[in-house]
Amino acid sequence: MSREEVMSREQTQQSNLEAAAGMVSFADYNFPDERGHFGRFGGRFVAETLTHALDDLDRVYRTLKADPAFQRRIDRDLAEFVGRPSPLYLAERMTRELGGAKIYLKREDLNHTGAHKVNNTIGQALLAQHMGKRRIIAETGAGQHGVASATVAARLGMECVVYMGAEDVERQSLNVYRMKLLGARVVPVQSGSRTLKDALNEAMRDWVTNVDDTHYIIGTVAGPHPYPALVRDFQAVIGRETREQCLVAEGRLPDVLVACVGGGSNALGLFHPFIRDAGVRMVGVEAGGDGLATGRHAAPLCAGVPGVLHGNRTYLMEDEDGQIISTHSISAGLDYPGVGPEHAFLKDLGRAEYVAVTDDEALRAFHHLTRTEGIMPALETSHAIAWVMEHAPKMDSEQIIVVNLSGRGDKDILTVARHDGIEL
Amino acid sequence: MSRLTERFAERMAAKSSALVTYLVAGDPTPEVTVPAMHALARAGSDVIELGIPFSDPEAEGADIQAGCERALMHKVRLLDVLDMVVAFRKQDARTAVVLMGYLNSVEAMGQQRFADAAAEAGVDGVILVNLPPEEADELRQALASRGVDLIFLLAPTTTDERAQHILARASGFVYYVSLKGPTGSANLDVEGVRKRLDQLRTMTALPLAVGFGIRDGVTARAVAGFADGVVVGSALVRRMGELAAEPAAIPAAAAAFAAELRAAMDAA
Structure with a gap:
């Protein structure tokens, strides 16, 4: 096959993929859709109790995203605090x-x-404050997101609980101590594989229980809609x-x-x-x-x-x-x-x-x-x-x-x- | 009329409530499950929810989570769970059986294949904790075409508008989550649940079952006064876990607990 043929085949493959995603070309890339779908991925698969909180978060985030004053506040924090x-x-x-x-x-x-984690926690903590939440929870693996969450919680005077797999608590003892110094409570999670995924499960259980006064700062571009888009935007x-x-x-x-x-x-x-x-x-x-x-x-x-x-x-x-x-x-x-x-x-x-x-x-x-x-x-x-x-x-x-x-x-x-x- | 509809209708006709009991399939050992189901049915459980063990049961409290871990030590698969229903049905054509779990177990098998297998095994309904109605059309239709109900949950945080949307898609019965929290939490507000159920009755003719936080005769009785069904899960799973070292004693213990609940509810 000639180089031209290879290139044309690659172009065809790419345009097929774009067509499958409903795009004319990557120049039109605009995801997720209204309900958080990136093609067949994403979405919102959670217990019913959390749906309302996620709807609230989505609504408040959309409003604040378009609010120049909120954006200026984030920019100032990113410049002066981060x-x-x-x-x-x-x-x-x-x-x-x-x-x-x-x-x-x-x-x-x-x-x-x-680490980069603080870009997201700054934004989410301001969102939480705007929604009138007084308590922040987070999951953490290496402890970087936990530290970044504990840091913004300390700064805004909010209560902070960090869930961390018991195995990670052992291998990241320095970050555990940093979180404690910052005033956060670190909860070692003993279930399952005792790592990040189990910390996430436990944070979800906390959130479903304390959803009225608590904001869950998810640390990565995963979780139910709107988190993947929200965290991405902050990062x-x-x-x-x-x-x-x-x-x-x-x-x-x-x-x-x-x-x-x-x-x-x-x-x-x-x-x-x-x-x-x-x-x-x-x-x-x-x-x-x-x-x-x-x-x-x-x-x-x-x-x-x-x-x-x-x-x-x-x-x-x-x-x-x-x-x-x-x-x-x-x-x-x-x-x-x-x-x-x-x-x-x-x-x-x-x-x-x-x-x-x-x-x-x-x-x-x-x-x-x-x-x-x-x-x-x-x-x-x-x-x-x-x-x-x-x-x-x-x-x-x-x-x-x-x-x-x-x-x-x-x-x-x-x-x-x-x-x-x-x-x- | 489906088994679920019949079981609820019978109890409602007798001015009573259906007892819905939950256990994790294969907990603490696979051999215990079918005898325990029979024991629960004989003691007055109208509906048995059979939990599909999942590695990451994010909506469950510590008791059911531990039950899942015990079952998974025996590598209990969804196919095994379906076999348990087949075995149960050989001696019980009356008690309704509902599979309860997480979407990933069903997706790994394939939605249509699961719907077919569930119907053939004698399953009456399916509850997937993390499958909201917005994402459920495909599975709901696959199950409906085989006469199996996809049962949805309503929560204290569900708005009226959303409740309408969910109820329009609901079948079998409606599972009202009585509190904010994972399964087995302790903060049940009976009066609040009663008020919400009164409102929901104006929106649906389906039976309303209440679960999460019902742990003993006292709470079961309080809820039975106004709910069409009372779901007890964590409290039963915890009792079964306590007998993990002597599984032969489990069916009798499960029956005793179900009988206690039944008696309390019938006195309501």
Whole structure:
């Protein structure tokens, strides 16, 4: 087949996908629909008791989204409390050592609290305050979202309860203590696999009980409608800044965007403002754990099937009977059997591609970035760095990769030390 | 007339309420389930809700969650649950059986295949806690075509407008969730539930069953005074869990508890 034939076949495939999604082209990308559907994914699959609260949240959010005063308040908080815009940093030494594409890091690790999570909690806490809620609950895996929630709760004087899998409480003890210092109550969840998915179940149970005075700050682009769209919108500041910064620095858009994907909020925050730019390639990196072939991983987009969990339809890791299976990743923040529905949709559309990186590759990337750039990434983020290490050398020096440096790695040094056989 | 309709109609004609009991299929062992169902039926349970064990039962409290975990230790599958209904039906053509669980179990099997298998097994109704009516058209039609009711829940937070919308799609009976919380919570407000049921009666002719938070004879009796059905789940599952080490004792214990509830309700 000639190159032209290949290209024309690819174009046909793309337009078929777009047609299936009801789009003329990606330039028309506008999801979700009224009821939260991204094609066949998303939606709102919850116990009836929560429907009313979700309707309220949806209505208030739509109103405030169009309210310039609310937007100004968020922008001011992001500038003065979070420290935005975060820099787009050219990793010169890493670029030189890998010897290929130019590598830029979007420095979300420099945000207050050390990760991208705070972009969302700032927005949701202001929403909660506007709705008259006095209590905030959150689930957390690595603890970054828990810390970001506890932080905004402390600032606004709201009560905060964070649900965290008992296994994660053990492996992320530093973040647990940070949350307690911030005045939050951390509830270790002993049910199921004692990780992030069980923390989510428990947070849902709390919310269904205390729905009148409580706002549930979901930390990722998953959950029932409107959360996937709402969290995405709050995180999209990452991509909007990147777009402007790249245009200033390079006079053009990047060739490739790379981000790690657990639930997928940092990835979607980076990707979303570029979805309509069909020339920008988007790569989401899932947690490959011990390797996809071993089954011990957390990569539903690479190795899962569509199903319904935690309020939305998406790719899940489940057995043939629909039971959710235990996941494994060295990184607590990626250790989740589902993924945001918009990622599932972008995968099926072929607009973004999803790959997996193993624990060992992520650890190697952690050390590499730390040694070459003096930047210690979170283990979650290290998965995205690992993809860059493999692919940047194969690319042209004129090409540009932007990787979302979604969080800092201080929280992970005990895990890294243990893995390297070092007693601290 | 469907079994569900008959069972409710009988009790309503006798100015009484139907007793709806819930257990998790395969909890604490798969062998216990069918004998326990027979014991519950003999003790006066008109409808048995058989829980499909699920790994992530996000709307359940600690008791039913633990029941699911006990059942899943035996790798109880949806196909096994359906086999239990088949086995139950060999000796009981009268008691209504409702499967209760989460959408993912049904989707993994396939909606049409599930509807066919459920109907053939002798299932009368299906409740999927996380399937709202807006997303339910396909399954509702698949089940309806096989004579199986898809039963919806109404909650204290459901607005009148939404209740109309749900009731227009409801069949079998309406499951009124008596409180804000997961199953087995303790904050039952009997007077509030009575008022809401009075309003709902003006909107539907379907039987109204009340569940969540009914734990003993006292609460069952209070609710039986105005509800067409009284659902007891967590309190039964907890008793069964306490006997996990001596499963042979479970059917008799389940029957004793059901008889206690039945007697309290009949005195209402």
